[in-house]
Amino acid sequence: MTESEKPVREIRINPIVPSESVLVATARGMRPKKAEAPAPRDTRAHVDTCPFCVGNEHMTPPAIGVYPEDAPWQLRIVENLYPVLGDERENPNLTFGLQQTIDGYGRHEVMIDHNQHGIAVHEMSEAHLALLFSTYRMRMEQLYKSNPRLRYVLVFKNFGPAAGASIAHTHSQFIATPVVPANVQDEVENSRLYYEKNHRCIFCTLIDEALTFEATLYDRESGEIRRKLDVGQFVIERGKKFIAIKPFASRYEWEVHILPLAHQSDYLAITPEDITDLARILRRSMTRLDAVLGGAQYNYFLHSVPHAPKYADCGASYHWHLEICPRTSIPTGFELGSGLFVNTVSPEAAAAKLRAVQLD
Numbered sequence: 548m549t550e551s552e553k554p555v556r557e558i559r560i561n562p563i564v565p566s567e568s569v570l571v572a573t574a575r576g577m578r579p580k581k582a583e584a585p586a587p588r589d590t591r592a593h594v595d596t597c598p599f600c601v602g603n604e605h606m607t608p609p610a611i612g613v614y615p616e617d618a619p620w621q622l623r624i625v626e627n628l629y630p631v632l633g634d635e636r637e638n639p640n641l642t643f644g645l646q647q648t649i650d651g652y653g654r655h656e657v658m659i660d661h662n663q664h665g666i667a668v669h670e671m672s673e674a675h676l677a678l679l680f681s682t683y684r685m686r687m688e689q690l691y692k693s694n695p696r697l698r699y700v701l702v703f704k705n706f707g708p709a710a711g712a713s714i715a716h717t718h719s720q721f722i723a724t725p726v727v728p729a730n731v732q733d734e735v736e737n738s739r740l741y742y743e744k745n746h747r748c749i750f751c752t753l754i755d756e757a758l759t760f761e762a763t764l765y766d767r768e769s770g771e772i773r774r775k776l777d778v779g780q781f782v783i784e785r786g787k788k789f790i791a792i793k794p795f796a797s798r799y800e801w802e803v804h805i806l807p808l809a810h811q812s813d814y815l816a817i818t819p820e821d822i823t824d825l826a827r828i829l830r831r832s833m834t835r836l837d838a839v840l841g842g843a844q845y846n847y848f849l850h851s852v853p854h855a856p857k858y859a860d861c862g863a864s865y866h867w868h869l870e871i872c873p874r875t876s877i878p879t880g881f882e883l884g885s886g887l888f889v890n891t892v893s894p895e896a897a898a899a900k901l902r903a904v905q906l907d
């Protein structure tokens with residue numbers, strides 16, 4: 548039995564957000580209900596009735612942006628038909644006792660990620676992924692500039708019915724809000740505290756640890772080896788500028804994070820050269836996930852430093868990243884009630900399996 552196959556049952560504390568802990572329990576049957584096999588995703592290249600397919604452009608709200616501008620398009624950004632936030636200020640801020648509301652001002656846009664209906668990220672070319680990620684950057688910047696009240700632009704993608712994608716055609720979403728999402732706030736505030744104490748970015752520290760191949764713990768009294776840690780076991784992919792890591796305290800069995808190797812707090816600072824390497828690392832990581840899972844359905848989202856005056860000093864302490872969360876199980880009552888995630892695949896075993904996938 549190798550180190551990564553040993554049964555694990557321990558509560559792991561997320562180093563960035565300690566209140567978010569995970570019970571890693573690899574014994575079978577820990578989870579009362581496994582998700583049924585997810586509905587298969589739609590893999591068709593073109594669907595006549597799909598509003599996002601080529602030839603049906605009249606079925607979407609007018610395009611905000613089309614790339615490239617001359618046909619055939621590869622990406623289109625449109626207003627969301629059912630936005631969760633809108634421009635109109637119908638309800639002014641209303642505060643009553645503890646029931647505070649912030650008006651739902653903001654923008655909600657959809658980006659059609661490819662002109663082929665059911666194409667998965669790992670099936671897209673690296674050049675296309677580079678276009679996708681530079682368009683994320685460009686639209687984020689435009690949204691921040693459009694209104695100084697916008698504090699955060701969340702970019703995310705739901706792929707496959709198991710991940711809550713309501714339209715099968717591959718797409719991403721932009722949600723620009725006057726409030727910073729709570730989980731981003733937690734990351735930003737906790738990493739700032741770490742920085743104040745240690746004068747280092749906690750994400751950079753985690754990357755350094757992940758790139759340390761081995762650590763040995765000695766017994767202080769006898770000087771004997773107490774435990775050998777294979778720290779590098781959490782690395783999935785390493786490029787020139789990016790690294791893909793299986794977090795030590797992963798909430799989801801197959802969760803993978805991609806981070807820039809060099810410190811960078813704001814996704815807007817990414818360069819075209821960076822994006823080329825990001826596209827390569829993302830494509831390779833997604834190919835690994837798809838191979839291991841036999842078809843991955845996932846959410847991914849970008850976490851970048853908020854554009855809020857409150858966080859103006861977080862440039863050195865926060866480090867942007869892409870979180871990829873494949874959906875393989877549904878949360879149980881225990882998880883929803885306790886806030887403690889249960890992960891039945893040890894992150895080190897998951898990383899070993901992902902690394903073992905042969906890529907060409």
Ligand SMILES: [Zn+2]
Pocket residue numbers: 593594597598599600601663664665715716
């Ligand atoms: Zn379509």
Ligand SMILES: [Zn+2]
Pocket residue numbers: 748749750751752809810811864865866
């Ligand atoms: Zn950093």
Ligand SMILES: [Zn+2]
Pocket residue numbers: 734850868870
């Ligand atoms: Zn994050």
